[in-house]
Amino acid sequence: MTDISRTEPASRPFGDRFRDALPKLVLSPSVAMVAIFVYGFIAFTLYLSFSDSRVLPSYNLVGWKNYEFLFRIRAWDTAVTNLVIFGTLYIAICCALGLLLAILLDQKIRAEGFIRTVYLYPMALSFIVTGVAWKWFLDPGIGLEAVMRGWGWESFRFDWIKDSDMAIYTIVIAAVWQTSGFVMAMFLAGLRGIDGEILKAAQIDGASTFSLYRRIVIPQLRPAFMSAFVVLAHMAIKSYDLVVALTGGGPGNATEVPATFMYSYTFTRNQMGIGAASAVIMLMTIAAIIVPYLWSELREKK
Template sequence: MRERLQEWVPRIVLAPSFVAVLIVVYGFILYTGWLSMTNSRMLPNNEFIGLANYTKLFGLKHWSIALTNLAIFGTLYILISSVLGLFLAILLDQQIRTEGFIRTVYLYPMAISFIVTGVAWKWFLDPGIGLENTMHQWGWESFEFKWIKDRDFAIYTIVIAAIWQSSGYVMAMFLAGLRGVDNEIIKAAQVDGASGFLIYRRIIIPMMRPVFLSAFVVLTHLAIKSYDLVVAMTGGGPGRATEMPATFMYSYTFTRNQMGVGASSAIIMLIMIFSIIIPYLYSEIRVGADKR
């Protein structure tokens, strides 16, 4: 009886959480998929219309703008955050005295919510109260930095803020990878006369492919579901210059009363995330199986 209790008590304790996740997460994912194929507007409607919402979605100019902005934002965000994070990790890997303090400074932005980051960068980049105004007060009257108000450059201000917040986290991932490299390999390369630059380029960085993949998956996930940072900084504007799929989904579901179209955009975003996560999980499972 005691052995049976030891076996079943953990299952009983975890059962409510499992059921809640099953309903709240996966249940509502299925329900959103159903809504995307119905004629739902302000309220859910069970009138089945097939893939009509998806056809309408990809015919909307606003959705094309959102995808274009996501491509620009995602590419720059992932690339620069990865390069900057790797660079910072290599610097900290040199065993400097103030490593603990510097690592904390780099990681601190990740502890702040994206809303706070967006508001802070909105104030900083605002021409009337931020960087431009400060430079004018210091005597640089010709200085201009109105990217956040410019339709052609506003998307890049989102990139700057996102990189500021995430590069420290990427640095921590790379630093953990660097510290996991076998020192015997590095010592052997040093004995052969390899310089520090060659050791990193030819030995250490190629051995960190799993870390690069993990960082890519995390950053891609953050880029696709970016909503709060955009809303806090620009609200999707000026115009629709910083519209993202996440802000598009919210707008069409709750503002324009096009719940079916909004649900279809949410499903497209889910497919984007799955297209990244599923290959990653498959590769991790395969690597784990090969090690066994």
């Protein structure tokens, strides 16, 4: 007799097996392309950073020589210093301005939708367009300084873009103008997600508006602050097009940042190994920001 409990289950129809495998078949080309053209080239760049590559890739490994030479280059020190100045001011001002705009819009003002669109519009532009527009606006010969002097204010002077000590701050101004509306939208979404009953209870207890925001509202915006910090830090580290369009890294190399340094050493000075080393350091810096953030998000979900 045949033991019914030991009978093999009937094979599933081909249509069911194909339906289950269809998502994998659809995603497999994208996964393969990401694996090759993203992570594969990251690994290749890492390999080149340990080689003596110049105009063309070389497979002769030289160890940490490129990294040691990189940190002896004055232009790299300037690029790192500029990144610290730019990144710190960019993140701080965008967060402060974005929070202020979000709080103002959260007061149920008239034409909120129109004003929100106006603030968000700069984010729709590319950094190249922003850089070119602000380059014209800040140029002493045709921009703000020329207009103010044309109106009779002969003593007015605003030539930061030509000043090697102040040029980096023009990049901060342009970047904040473009991104603060996006940060505002993130904070506004966080504000709209706060339970109104908590705020009403605090108001009944006699909490002032300042205490309400300081002790209740802003602490509950911690996820929005973290998200804004990660996005802005990532954009600051890889900033290239805005710098090239606005100042071209000048005057001299006063506004050089790691991204422009990497490009110039790889494609202009034909030092591919050093350029790859700088790219790896940029990647590690971004990873140092992104990985802890992702880890904390996954831990909270679990």
